[in-house]
Amino acid sequence: MTPLVQKATSATKWSALDVFMRQGVQFVVTVILARILVPEDFGIIAVLTLFIGVATVFADCGLGSALVQRQNTTHTDESTVFFFNIGMGAVCGALLCMAAPWIASFFDQPLLQYLSYAMALNLFVGTFGSIHTTLLNKEMNFQTTTKVGGVSSVLAGAVAIYMASQGYGVWSLVGHTVVSGIVTVVLLWVVHPWRPGLSFSSASLRSLFRFGGYEMVSTLLDVFVTNLYAILIGKMYSVRDVGLFARARNTQLVPVTMMLSIVQRVAYSTFSSVSDDKARLVRGLRQAQAVAMFVNLPIMVGVIVLAEPLVLILFGEQWLPCVPMLQVLGLGGVLWPLSILNLNVLRAQGHSGLRLRIEVIKKVVAISLTVAASYYGIMAIAWAQVVISVCTYYANTHYTKVLLAYSGCCQLRDLSMNFVAVVPMATAVYLMADVMHTMPVIEILVAGTLGFGIYLLTCRFLCAELLNQSLVLTGVRTNPVQT
Structure with a gap:
């Protein structure tokens, strides 16, 4: 077995454990919530998914994929992407808040306005851990992501189930997303040694965006098509x-x-x-x-x-x-x-x-x-x-x-x-x-x-x-x- 296959095999094992812990726990939580909540609750969140997905893509701009694809990156590259993502996260979150009343009116669901505010905050918080996640994936260090994903999934699931059992309805689904995002970011900063430097390179950003820009548009199209059904069914x-x-x-x-x-x-x-x-x-x-x-x-x-x-x-x-x-x-x-x-x-x-x-x-x-x-x-x-x-x-x-x-x-x-x-x-x-x-x-x-x-x-x-x-x-x- 070649070194590359050995590395891939080891990474596959830890990636599998990470996915099963994170998505497995999330699926169990979803099963429990589905028996407490009603289809309308999940439908409201599904309608909002397209807008959150589009905002998330613009916040990243494909730069995370560009860092993974580039075999040799500098700390300046990483710091540049980090600060750019935070800035874009703030802008996209603000735009989502501004669009919230229109979203609620379009689907005749007043609750969507306040749900949009909560999800916009979660979007901004998530940008603080984007570089850590990118570097872990590039290093194929899925052992760390396994631990982070497991803890965040369990805590978020517990909060969501408690909220649902107390009658919070669709807000329990929002609570799950927000808690998961916050815990994940905190743990990533604790377990990963990377810290941003006080540097920002426009040249580095332009260089990465040559690849990341195409990735952003491709991902944006994918998010739109993937969630188009919710818009059509919700409206019609x-x-x-x-x-x-x-x-x-x-x-x-x-x-x-x-x-x-x-x-x-x-x-x-x-x-x-x-x-x-x-x-x-x-x-x-x-x-x-x-x-x-x-x-x-x-x-x-x-x-x-x-x-x-x-x-x-x-x-x-x-x-x-x-x-x-x-x-x-x-x-x-x-x-x-x-x-x-x-x-x-x-x-x-x-x-x-x-x-x-x-x-x-x-x-x-x-x-x-x-x-x-x-x-x-x-x-x-x-x-x-x-x-x-x-x-x-x-x-x-x-x-x-x-x-x-x-x-x-x-x-x-x-x-x-x-x-x-x-x-x-x-x-x-x-x-x-x-x-x-x-x-x-x-x-x-x-x-x-x-x-x-x-x-x-x-x-x-x-x-x-x-x-x-x-x-x-x-x-x-x-x-x-x-x-």
């Missing part, structure tokens, strides 16, 4: 429908996001370190995809087939209307990890201009499809996301083909046995769920365990090499893998 239908759709979407995203957060953080740093060696970059992409799809495929099948008992167990009967949405969105999540990993390859090579070109094209397509679908109902919006996911995959793999001679079709061909291996699992889970008429938890345990066992057995015979790569990179096995 109701905040309750927004809450139901958001619950389906977030439930589908939880396992994928957890898995991809592990792989992506390590992959981007690893890809950046070998960005000048195309052969190693292709091998690294193949191995990252092997890990991602080995995990993602059975999870998405489970979400699609077992959606109803899953929703009943986690959230209760009041959330059952989101089941059909969850099943359709699960189908759209199959190719998502591959899309993101291909985008990371482009970012790691410093081709932010090409990435922006891709983002503009696919976001125009996504916006058009989502807006058109909104006139035909909420389920039409869900199906539009499936079409968008396919278009996004082929758009993201275009320049991988041009720059590395590794096309989207070739990537799917390399993973074809994984797709074949999931068919027996899907069949077994569907038949088992269809014949079982028992408690939802038993249904999921029996059908899920049987299906995953069949999937592992099938992978063992059809795609043993990919299975072995997945186990090596996650540290389960120690067989050498080249990178």
Whole structure:
């Protein structure tokens, strides 16, 4: 095993622990809150997410990604970004406060005005820890982020659950976000030795912005398209429908996001370190995809087939209307990890201009499809996301083909046995769920365990090499893998 693979494997383990602690705790908290609160509460927050996301992107301006991508940075570079982020955070927070009355009026939800004020404050506070987080990711020091994330998630979750149980409603969700942000910033300053210097370089800022500017626009487009559904549903239908759709979407995203957060953080740093060696970059992409799809495929099948008992167990009967949405969105999540990993390859090579070109094209397509679908109902919006996911995959793999001679079709061909291996699992889970008429938890345990066992057995015979790569990179096995 090469030093790079050893570092990536170690980073993957700590990244996994960080993600499972942070997002795992957050998911448990969400499950508890979903049984106390109503869909309308989650819908109001989902509507606000777009505005918070846009403000956050402008506060960062893509400079964090630029620091990670640049292999040699100075303390002046880091201090410049730190002070710039704080200044932009203050400006964006103030603009969000100014827009708060309009947001509340547009959706006819007066409470949105005061929620916007609270989230604007949280945005400003978060900028004080942005450089620390960037440096930890660049160093692949996920052991520290694991500790910080675990503590902040537990404390924020406890506060949110207490507030919800005391009848604070939607404010408990805001409390969770604010407490998590404050605790995270404080702990980052305690555990990481970096401190800003009294220096600010306009030349450094311009240099970093050449890459970060493209990143900012790309991320801005992504945030807008990702949260467009909340604006359309909230305006054309109701905040309750927004809450139901958001619950389906977030439930589908939880396992994928957890898995991809592990792989992506390590992959981007690893890809950046070998960005000048195309052969190693292709091998690294193949191995990252092997890990991602080995995990993602059975999870998405489970979400699609077992959606109803899953929703009943986690959230209760009041959330059952989101089941059909969850099943359709699960189908759209199959190719998502591959899309993101291909985008990371482009970012790691410093081709932010090409990435922006891709983002503009696919976001125009996504916006058009989502807006058109909104006139035909909420389920039409869900199906539009499936079409968008396919278009996004082929758009993201275009320049991988041009720059590395590794096309989207070739990537799917390399993973074809994984797709074949999931068919027996899907069949077994569907038949088992269809014949079982028992408690939802038993249904999921029996059908899920049987299906995953069949999937592992099938992978063992059809795609043993990919299975072995997945186990090596996650540290389960120690067989050498080249990178």
